Every structure is written in C-alpha cells, then in structure tokens.
Amino acid sequence: MIDGSRRTIGWRSAIALAATVASILFTSVLATRSAWAQPNPLPSWNDGSVKQSIIDFVARVTTQGGPDFVSVPERIATFDNDGTLWCEQPVYFQVAFASGQIKAMVPKHPEWKSKQPFKAVLDKDIKALAATGDKGVLQIIAATHARMTTAEFSKSVSDWIGDAKHPRFNKPYTDLVYQPMLELLAYLRENGFKTFIVSGGGIEFMRPWTERIYGIPPEQVVGSSGVVKLEIGPDGKPTLAKLAKVEFVDDGPGKPVGINRFIGRRPIFAFGNSDGDLQMLQWTAAGNGARFMGIVHHTDAAREYAYDRKSPIGKLDKALDEGTAKGWTIVDMKRDWRAVFPER
C-alpha cells in the first residue's frame, strides 16, 4: 500500500485505468479538432429559421459518411465585408478614411481648399463631390491611396483605424463589426471551414486589421486593388510603389473572378448584403452539392441602420428578390440578431 486509503487496486489495474483515462482524454482532444456540436455556438443569433439554417448546413457538410459531406479543404466560405461583417453607413468606412487623409494633407496642399474634388470632401459637400464623377473619385484615390509604398499605405490605414471614430456611434470603426458574424466566422472555422473576405473594398485597406478583428489573415482577403510596381532604391532596397491606376474591381461580376483568381475553388458558403454580392452568391449556388447563400438585410434603424432597395450605399434589390425566390437565408437584422455590435 502506498497511501492510507483502505480500498486498493493492483499496479496492473492502475496502469490499465491510467491508459483508459488517457485514451478518453486523447480522443476528446482529437474530437475538439474536428466537427463537433457546441452547446450554443451562435449566442448572438436569436433562435429561428435563420439560425437553424446555418446550423443545419454545417451539420450536413461535416457529417462524415453523410450524403452531403464535404472534405475539409473544400470547405471554403466567403464573406463580403462592408455591410456584411461591419457597418457601411453613413458612408463606406474606406471613404471616411480617404476624407480623413485629405483633411490631414491640406497643410501640404493648401490649393485643395478651392479645388475639386478636394474642396467637396473638405466641405462634406456630397452633391459637389458626386458632380466630379469617376474622375473625382480617381483623384481622391490617387491622393490618398497611391504615390506611396505599400508599407507607407499600410501604416496610414493602421494609424487612422486606431484613431478615427464613427460619427453616430462615437466608437472606433473596428468596434462596428457585427457580433453575430464574428460568432459565425468562428463557428465555421471550428468546423473546418477556411474563411475568406471577398469585398469591393480595397485589399490593402483591409489587410492591416482583418487578422486582429476577424481572425482572417491577409492571404485570405480578396478585394479591389491598384497597380503596384517593384522599385529598387539607390541603396538596392526594394519597395513596392502604389500607382494611381485601378487594377481590379472586386465587385459584382468581379467577385467570382476574384474568387477564381485568389482562391481557385468555388465556395460552398457565401454571405453578402447587397446587389454587389449577387454574382458571388449565384456563383456559389451554381456549384454541385450542398450550398449556403446568406444575405444580411439591414432592418434595424434603432440599433444600426435600415436600408435596402433605394439606398445609394449597399443597395439590396435584385439580390433580395432572387434570394427570396430561391430560398436563400435572409437575415432580418432586427428579428434575428440578439446583439448587433460587440460589447466593448
């Protein structure tokens, strides 16, 4: 006897017991790495058909031996960003960034105070800005997104996103991500999905913060881009210069093209919120096997915003009709989300 307890067992039995306990623990460690059911995986989603459609889909594609099983490498999920993962009102946050940059650059460019499109940005004169058209937008992009290295641009984004606050909520923009979607991203990853952003926004505008905020690393961010060129400095040091020339617009019909170019496989799960996501959703739907197509419908003016068919930003019209007709999952923000933003 080693200790003082009265009931004793043999060494051999003790080792057998140890092996059994170890084996149970071992198995449970492995189990947690593959698909498994959490008690309540999506706490910020209200119970109902929308939440259930997500859980049912994940169960279908992760049930080994089931008719809809999808192997882990094929579990590709793509998410639009603006209006799907974070707020996009009253203007796309990247536009707020550009405006902030222009304001900050005025001391070096005093002529902007009387020159369009910069004057319109400084005066917050949306009509005058709209009147400058595509040319105006390109001039703003050139001034704020180009003629610098990729490293300089990345720093300017990080600086801004650390400082700037949303005009209505008075919070950092990265606090205006949707808590239910953060939970959905995590839930999918726990079930073997690889999560990607496929956004009309600038790829270099998103990458400095997507890993920290969404757990999505830079190499899983697809977006619009400008032309970038390798330059070798006099010291032999290479830099990448951002030119004032659009390379790729990852929006509408560009989304399946961007998915093909960057990911090289068709998603089985896609989420968007506007007509700019329609082709991504159609491309996802057109594959073989089980498919999930989701749309965030902004119906909550009290907690966030309410907009759809007539909105100049995030217009949701054709995709709402097609999604309804085809039985895609349509999130009614007011009804389906218990919380909108994370509590911070």
Add this chain to the structure above:
Amino acid sequence: MIDGSRRTIGWRSAIALAATVASILFTSVLATRSAWAQPNPLPSWNDGSVKQSIIDFVARVTTQGGPDFVSVPERIATFDNDGTLWCEQPVYFQVAFASGQIKAMVPKHPEWKSKQPFKAVLDKDIKALAATGDKGVLQIIAATHARMTTAEFSKSVSDWIGDAKHPRFNKPYTDLVYQPMLELLAYLRENGFKTFIVSGGGIEFMRPWTERIYGIPPEQVVGSSGVVKLEIGPDGKPTLAKLAKVEFVDDGPGKPVGINRFIGRRPIFAFGNSDGDLQMLQWTAAGNGARFMGIVHHTDAAREYAYDRKSPIGKLDKALDEGTAKGWTIVDMKRDWRAVFPER
C-alpha cells in the same frame, strides 16, 4: 484488492497516476502540433552546410523566447515551381502541355499543319517557333489556354497530366518533382509554416494538381494569369471564360508584386532556381528579422540536368552571383541531394 498481483496501490494514487499519464500524453499531443525536432527530417538531403542551414533557420524562428522567434502566422515560405519544385527541362512542362494540346487539336484545325506558329510546334522546330516571337507565343496560349471556361481548362490540364510522359525519363511529369523539396515542404509545414508556390507558370495550369502532389492547396498558388470574365448562360448558369489576354506575369519583378497581391505579407523563407526568382529572393531578404534565401543549382547531368548561366530555360546568372556574395543557401544538386526524384 481487485486483481491477484501482490503490490497494490490505493484508488486515490491510481487516479493520480492516471491523471499524470493523461497529462503527459495530452502535453505530447499538443507538442506534436507545434515546432518539434524530428530525428531526421530531411532524409534525401546529404549532411552538410546546406542541409544544416535549413535546420538551423527553422530552429531559430521556432524557438519560443529566442531572439529570432517568428509567430506562426508570419511563417510564410514561398517556392518557385519550375526548376525548384519540379524539373523544367528540356522545356517547361507547361510548354509540353501546350504542344500536346495543339497536336490533339489538329484534326479540328487542319490549317495549322502549314501555318505558323502551329507548324513549328507540330514539327518540333524550335528555331521557326522562336522566329514567331511574342506574337507566336500569344497565339499558342490563345489556342490552348483561352476561349474556354476555367472548368474546361482545368479538365484539359488534369487529363494531360494523367497521361503525358517526360521524353527522357518516360515518367508522368508529376513524378519529376524533387523528393528533397517535398521533404522540405513537409518539414516547414510541420514547423508551422504556410507554404506557397510563386511561379512564372500559369496559375490555372498548376492548381489542378498542386494539392495532390505538393500538399499546397489552390489558394496558396500564385502564378501568371490570363483575363477571366464572368458569363451568364441562357439557362442563367454562370461560367468563367478564359480570354486570350495576359493579365499578370508573375516572374522577375512581378514576383514581389504577386506576393504582395496574393499573400499580403513578406515571406521569411524563399526558394528559387533562376534569375526570374532574384527579385523574390531580394524582397524576402529585405525584411526584418531572420531570413532564409535558397537557390537550387542544377549541377547533376547524370540524375537530372546541369545548367546555369547560359541556359535559355531557367537561366541562373545574376542570382547565382548575388546569392554567393550574400551567403544565401545554394543547393548543389549533385552534392546535396541523396535522391532527386521520388521512387515510384
């Protein structure tokens, strides 16, 4: 006493023992998921400074608390493909694919028998082909890589790579991958690296087989590309059409651009074999912290090929000088590789 053995221990001790064994096993399960030393991780590499430089680098960047530790998400490794991961002689395998396609398409295009550049391909007349210049190359690409959907192209690659054999080795092209590099890819991944291909070859030519052959999924393949366009069929079904227009050339100065666009972070480890990889290696070298730059020098005419400064394919001249001067790891294939191809 439960069994008949003479030495007995108390229940409490037995449970403590079980917990200890479980804890040891538990810890070892977790340990195998992070950096750890295999007894002989690179069996097809001969012992020497080249093999040692790889092992030392991996140890440096994976030693928690060490001065050169790199977090897992930042462990990005990029590999050229042609001449680095698989053979590229006597012609790039993608050129062999294009020739094979043209031969197969002759019945539908009898005029090609007397029309350049197709005649040159059919006659294996390298001089006549060279005389058609860039225009000829683009015509061949247009005929074999475009005017079809991405799905059709992927199938044509898969069909060819399953059938075709290398003229000298009389083996499938996918058997002509380098065994030491397969081991290196696996070794890096076991140590938390994410491995990418960054090749001048066509992205859509590589993706159908890189996962099976290298364990590198499509979304980790960067390469040259043609323009792709979304088309909606009369049945409403979307397809992606490959157009006869070059979009991006992922070679030379294009490689850092491709890395920036697709990966969005700078590699800490890069391997190439030709001057087309020089800028990727320079870009890798120019980052902060520990860096590994490697070059495969083809020095083995008996087992593979021997070529460098004067070779029209895989020319290695400037990169050999710069790599030597800067102390990059230069693999002498004949000296450093115990085996070249996998035994199949």
